[in-house]
Amino acid sequence: MNRSKDIPEPKADKAGVRRHNLSLVLRTVHESGETTRAAVAARVGLTRAAVSSLVEQLLERGLLVESGKTFSGQAGRPGTVLKPAATGPAGLGVELNVDYVSVCVADLGGTGRVRRTVPLDNRALAPVEVLRRAAGVAADVLAEAAARDLRPTGVRLALPGLVSGGTVQQAPNLGWNRVDADALFARALVAARPPGAPALPVASDNEANVAALAELWFGDLGAVRTFLHVTGEIGVGGAIVLDGELLRGAHGFAGEIGHLTVLPDGPRCRCGSHGCLERYAGQAALLRAAGVRGVDTLVRRAEDAEPRALAALEEAGRMLGVAVSGAVNLLDPQAVVLGGIYPRLMPWLAPAAEAELARRVVSGLWTPAKGRLRAATTTADAARGAAALVIQDILADPLAYDG
């Protein structure tokens, strides 16, 4: 038997303790949005004096600000309101999808402050060219952020593929194999920015994972902390959040519901398998089945009750329901969130999907009345989530960044 997680690590040194406590205080303010020194002290279990000293250091570094207001919380007498700085250190997120690139700068509180989305047919171009164009958009956004006194400390890329160690191992819908996205983007960004601009560290992540974290952090989930997130893009992405933590899996590739088999002898998929969910409920498959070229047209035809559009949406919903039922039986989540193109298509997709869920989920676990199949929050997108991941790095070690 092996249950070692409660057994403490050897004690850290003094400088390590200070770093840890600075992070603890900054994260506590970040989570509260607005709070006071007394409330922070009560929350983290340090003395009021220790917290005041840590807060001073964070104010000096420009990571926290005091507002003029005073606030009477549950703990202690009224105090000056503290909040994360809305200028200074920030995060840059770049969502690179099959047919667009979206760039967002978020401030230390997680609010998206600068945003640009550009349509881009990324399948038609070589990876190096795609990353060059994305870096061009990012450079524009960085210039605009600088004008607002926001200085991203790093870049997070969100990519529709299997990502590990800075490399996109495989992104079938982009046609990428073993692309060193971090290094290529970092180089392109230096080239796209004015001479002398500091080089920013770049890290990549799976787009569906980042979208799920964005939903967790910025969405309307209420008390939901365990959910499956399914994103309809050209392909179908998926991510699993368990008790507020992303499930990454043994190799960082968990959540690939798009390649769950719904019909063992179904049509061949780009991934090499047959009958994957993506072949029925991905944007490309769905538009093809409906005989239209864009999601706007699909929505219009569905609104007009055009039979082929309705049939395509019903079939996609049915297959989505089959795959999601399997995931629900395995994971027993509180909710399933549908993102990407799905929220706009919910009126036609959801009934068929709910019918499959009601039929296939081990009884008692799912009733349509619970409304556990829900649309993603529109303001909780992957670009903002990627920017917020950079913010997480700042929160984890505030001393690593100059204010």
Next chain:
Amino acid sequence: MNRSKDIPEPKADKAGVRRHNLSLVLRTVHESGETTRAAVAARVGLTRAAVSSLVEQLLERGLLVESGKTFSGQAGRPGTVLKPAATGPAGLGVELNVDYVSVCVADLGGTGRVRRTVPLDNRALAPVEVLRRAAGVAADVLAEAAARDLRPTGVRLALPGLVSGGTVQQAPNLGWNRVDADALFARALVAARPPGAPALPVASDNEANVAALAELWFGDLGAVRTFLHVTGEIGVGGAIVLDGELLRGAHGFAGEIGHLTVLPDGPRCRCGSHGCLERYAGQAALLRAAGVRGVDTLVRRAEDAEPRALAALEEAGRMLGVAVSGAVNLLDPQAVVLGGIYPRLMPWLAPAAEAELARRVVSGLWTPAKGRLRAATTTADAARGAAALVIQDILADPLAYDG
């Protein structure tokens, strides 16, 4: 954003700290099997004097014993070897499956010390009668344990169904719905034991979950800490272990791979759905397809290369491979463990299953050469796992039990 898990709880009181430290020391010895006071002190970050005092209390309560040996570990000078007591407080596990009941008493170190397995057709009897017979077997085992100076402090039932709050919500293969298994078993056990025997607390858990924990604690997994465990019984059970922790899900029902759809329009399942894995790879379905009545016969016919037996095994393996591929794409585990009847059938099941995995798992995640599909360890069964869960309760709060 919400990352509160590092933020400490308010400090516990003094008695609480002592309880916690006693547990910490006992668990450390338990995990090590054999160790010394100095090694424990180094591991848990308490002083040698504090650990010696805690060890004295655990020795007095009969939870630890000293062996005559001395042991020179990495930390400090040679010391007397400490180990968990092999007599005294123990755990009683009862695995209640469709066609047998298996009872095990494990000592504080987790070793199975008394064991009895009895064939029992539990579908033919009312739940109260099944639990009465199982309690009869348990009473016999308790008598034998008492003769060896082993005194279980509680009972854990492992049942093939959805269990929550002491109630079997649903066990389709037993035909049970909302059966208060804990209360019924507790009452039956009192009736089956000699007058004056102390009443033991009873708690239930899902059999597949318990089997997975047994594999984690007692199996041959090596460094594997994230795995899917699939158990072939009359039905097909499943459990998911992530980084050494069982995934229970929002309602405690996670892991139900037996009801993952492998063919949306396949035959109706007892659960009410269609085309569940269980309808192809469960023992009942497999034996029916092979035209035999027992697993022994199936193995003999497969060894004789009887075509119908081979075809049934190949089809079960194929469907197992389809379902497991979906789970692997979702969870990205280090390994998949096949338990129950599957280990004996691996020579015929595994090739078909591996072929599906190689085809359906998002490339690079699975290669047959890695041997990630493996047979469960025979000594790591659910009855022993259930007994070990009682031990976990003792380890978590040693003061709650008299030695």
